[in-house]
Amino acid sequence: MSAVDRAFETLRQQNKKALVPFVTAGDPSLEITAAALKELGKRGAAVCEVGIPYSDPIADGPVIQASYTRALDKKIKLSSILDTIGSVTPALPCPVVTMISYAIIHRHGPEKYLDMAQAAGISGAIVPDLLVEESEAFAAICRERDFSLIQLVTxxxxxxxAKKILETSTGFLYYVSVAGITGERTELPSNIVENVQWLKSQSDLPICIGFGINKPEHVHMLKDACDGVIVGSAIVRRLSEAETKPAEEVIQGVGEYADSLLDALNG
Structure with a gap:
């Protein structure tokens, strides 16, 4: 059982749902990334997701794309990102997973990448450009290591x-709420609940909904249909303000924002 499995099992026993916040590694700095993970863990995040900047992001909207570009412009390396994550995971009350391109994993080699990730205390990966038809070999390695391979359904x-994706996914399934890119939205599609209910009828795997969720009202609308919500752009946008505002103020604001989402999710 992976750390992600254990996190969702604990939530199930407590009759609670998961908040899965997303932060971009290295934007605006690795120090801010570390501080944000500590704050979000302290506030009650069930799993923290860290985006590994990549020059050709898959389905990321303008906020996250811009954060990736800023991090890459600073020449931030994967080794430095893993060192930063590894510096905080021992004390975090929640597991960390990465959003990472399979091109990066392939470049290092799946076994070597998993060695590096697990040494940094990382518990799983979301790999948006890994096709289900090509995922079985990597999924098998991940299963052997109790490393969650979290895949996406749109x-x-x-x-x-979708059934094939459910078969090779572990940890939780990432349900993409909209056909499009990430980003904050005023409204979410009306068929989300119906689609997630069908997925839950096919598998016991926890299902978390992401893309477009940025308001407590969104969370409240979805909480009974899923096992958790993933919030990215709204957090990345707030963290980017640390370029011009005091870091402590920005981190505090992100923590308070997380509190508002958790209140809607489990209040």
Whole structure:
């Protein structure tokens, strides 16, 4: 059982849902990334997701794309990111997973990447450009190591394909709420609940909903349909303000924002 499995099992026993916040590694600095992870863990995040900057992001909207570009412009390396994550994971009350391109994993080699990730205390990976048809070998390695491979289903994924994705996913399933890119939205599609209910009828795997969620009202609307919500752009945007505002003030604001989401999720 992976650390992600244990986190969701604990939530299930407590009759609670998961907040999965996303931060971009190195934006605006690795020091801010570390501080944000500590704050979000302290506030009650169930799992923290760290985006590994990549020059060709998959489905990321303008806020996250811009954060990746800023981090890459600073020449931040994977080794430095893993060192930073490894400096905080021993004391974090929640597991950390990465959002990472398979191109990066392939470049290092799957076994070597997992060695590096697990040495940094990372418990899983979301790999948006790994096709389910090509995922079995990597999924098998991840299962052997109790390392969660979290895969994505979108509103346009066929039911047959969704079943295959559920079979190779571990930890939780990432349900993409909208057909499009990440980003804050005023409204979410009305068919989310129906789609997630069907997925839950096919598997016991926890399902978390992401893309577009940025308001407590969104969280409240979705909480009964899923096992957790993933919030990215709204947090990344707030953290980027540390370029011009005091870091402590920005981190405090992110913590208070997380509190508002958790209140809507489990209040």
């Amino acid at each position: 509103p346009t994924t066929s039911k047959e394909r």
